[in-house]
Amino acid sequence: MRAVVYKGPFNVAVEQVENPKIQHPNDVIVHITSSAICGSDLHMYEGRTAAQPGIIFGHENMGLVEEVGPGVVSLHKGDRVVMPFNVACGFCKNCIRGYTGFCLTVNPGFAGGAYGYVAMGPYPGGQAEYLRVPFADFNALKLPPGKEHEEDFALLADIFPTGYHGTELAEVSIGESVVVFGAGPVGAMAAYSALLRGAGDVYVVDRVPERLQKAKDIGAIPIDFSKGDPVQQIRDMRHGDGVDKGVDAVGYQAVAQGKEAPSTVLDALIMIVNPTGQLGIPGLYVPSDPGGVDPHAKEGRLLIPFGKLFEKGLRLGTGQCNVKKYNAYLRDMIIAGRAKPSFIVSNEVSLDQAPMAYEKFDKRIEGYTKVILKP
Numbered sequence: 001m002r003a004v005v006y007k008g009p010f011n012v013a014v015e016q017v018e019n020p021k022i023q024h025p026n027d028v029i030v031h032i033t034s035s036a037i038c039g040s041d042l043h044m045y046e047g048r049t050a051a052q053p054g055i056i057f058g059h060e061n062m063g064l065v066e067e068v069g070p071g072v073v074s075l076h077k078g079d080r081v082v083m084p085f086n087v088a089c090g091f092c093k094n095c096i097r098g099y100t101g102f103c104l105t106v107n108p109g110f111a112g113g114a115y116g117y118v119a120m121g122p123y124p125g126g127q128a129e130y131l132r133v134p135f136a137d138f139n140a141l142k143l144p145p146g147k148e149h150e151e152d153f154a155l156l157a158d159i160f161p162t163g164y165h166g167t168e169l170a171e172v173s174i175g176e177s178v179v180v181f182g183a184g185p186v187g188a189m190a191a192y193s194a195l196l197r198g199a200g201d202v203y204v205v206d207r208v209p210e211r212l213q214k215a216k217d218i219g220a221i222p223i224d225f226s227k228g229d230p231v232q233q234i235r236d237m238r239h240g241d242g243v244d245k246g247v248d249a250v251g252y253q254a255v256a257q258g259k260e261a262p263s264t265v266l267d268a269l270i271m272i273v274n275p276t277g278q279l280g281i282p283g284l285y286v287p288s289d290p291g292g293v294d295p296h297a298k299e300g301r302l303l304i305p306f307g308k309l310f311e312k313g314l315r316l317g318t319g320q321c322n323v324k325k326y327n328a329y330l331r332d333m334i335i336a337g338r339a340k341p342s343f344i345v346s347n348e349v350s351l352d353q354a355p356m357a358y359e360k361f362d363k364r365i366e367g368y369t370k371v372i373l374k375p
C-alpha cells in the first residue's frame with residue numbers, strides 16, 4: 001500500500017510499504033477514507049523531535065473496517081469508524097479513570113500511545129491506505145454509515161476533542177470571558193468549544209490573517225499579535241480588565257517578535273487571566289528539544305512568572321487529550337446539527353500530494369489551515 005513516510009527534516013515521501021496485518025485477536029484493519037495532517041506532525045516534520053526516518057505519519061484516522069480479528073465483538077466489516085489519536089487498552093489504571101491519553105499498557109515504560117508519532121509506541125500512522133487498530137472494540141468509534149459529515153467526523157480523531165479538552169481543563173462555563181492563544185486547528189476548535197459551552201467574549205490570538213478570519217467567522221474576537229502585545233490589546237478592549245479563562249493552543253514553538261520564544265504564551269496567559277482563573281494547555285511542550293532556543297529550552301525548562309501564577313491563585317491543566325472521553329458526545333453534536341467543526345478544513349488532497357501539503361501547511365501559506373488526505 002502507499003503511505004506517507006518521514007524521510008528527514010522537511011522531507012516526507014509517499015512510498016510503497018507493507019500492508020498492516022491483524023496481529024492480535026482484538027485488532028481490526030481499517031481502510032482509510034480520511035487522514036488529517038496535524039500541527040503535531042509538524043514538530044516531527046521540522047526535525048524538532050527525536051523522530052527517526054521511516055515513521056509512517058498520521059494519527060487522525062477515519063475509514064471503513066476492512067478486516068476483523070477473531071476476538072472483536074462490536075465491529076463488522078464495512079463499519080464506518082474514526083479512531084482517537086491515542087492508542088489505549090481500556091483496562092489499565094489510567095484508562096478506567098478516563099485518562100486514555102496516558103494508557104499504561106500500549107507503550108510499555110511510558111504513559112500514552114499514539115499512531116504514527118515519535119515515542120508513542122510501535123503504531124504506524126494512517127496517512128496510508130490501511131491502518132491496524134489495536135484493542136479495536138475500545139479504540140474505534142462507530143459512525144453512521146454513508147458519506148455524510150466526513151470532514152466533521154474526521155476531526156473527532158484529534159483536534160475537535162483536543163480543542164474541547166482545552167476548554168474542559170480551563171473549566172470554561174456560561175458567560176465567561178476566554179482567551180485562546182493560537183488560531184490553528186486546535187485553537188479554532190478551542191474557541192468553537194468555548195462558544196458551544198456558552199462563553200461570553202472569546203478572544204483568539206494569532207498572526208495568520210486567514211486563521212484570524214476563521215476565528216472571527218465563528219463569533220470570536222481576533223487579536224493579531226504581530227500588531228502589538230496581545231495582553232495589552234485585550235486589556236485595552238476590556239477597559240483594563242483581564243479574562244476569566246485561558247487556553248494555550250500554540251505550544252513550545254510559539255513566536256514573539258518574529259523569533260521562537262517557547263514560554264511567551266504561558267507568560268501571556270498568566271498575565272491576562274484574572275485572579276482565581278484557570279488555564280487549559282493542550283499546546284505541546286516537550287521534556288527535551290535538541291533544537292531549543294537556549295540551554296533551558298533544550299531540556300524543556302521554561303522561564304515563566306510562577307510567582308504571578310501563585311499570587312493570582314491560578315489553576316492549570318495540561319497534557320495529551322483523552323479523546324475517548326469526549327468523542328462520542330462530540331460525534332452526537334455533529335449528528336444533531338449542533339456542531340460543524342469542518343469550517344476549519346481548508347484543503348482536501350490526495351495522499352500523493354502529501355509532500356506539497358506538508359510544505360504549505362508548515363509554512364502556513366495559501367490558507368493551508370487543516371488538510372485532509374484522501375488515500
Ligand SMILES: NC(=O)c1ccc[n+]([C@@H]2O[C@H](COP(=O)([O-])OP(=O)(O)OC[C@H]3O[C@@H](n4cnc5c(N)ncnc54)[C@H](O)[C@@H]3O)[C@@H](O)[C@H]2O)c1
Binds near residue numbers: 211256
Ligand atoms: N494536547 C494534545 O493532545 C494535542 C493534540 C493535538 C495538537 N496538540 C498541539 O497543539 C498545538 C496546536 O496545534 P495546531 O494543529 O493548531 O498547530 P498549528 O501549528 O497549525 O497552530 C499553531 C498556531 O499558533 C500560532 N502562534 C505562534 N506563536 C503564537 C503566539 N505567540 N501567540 C499566538 N499564536 C501563536 C501560529 O501562527 C499557528 O497558527 C501544537 O503544539 C500541537 O502539537 C496537542
Ligand SMILES: [Zn+2]
Binds near residue numbers: 037041059
Ligand atoms: Zn493531531
Ligand SMILES: [Zn+2]
Binds near residue numbers: 090092096102105
Ligand atoms: Zn490503558
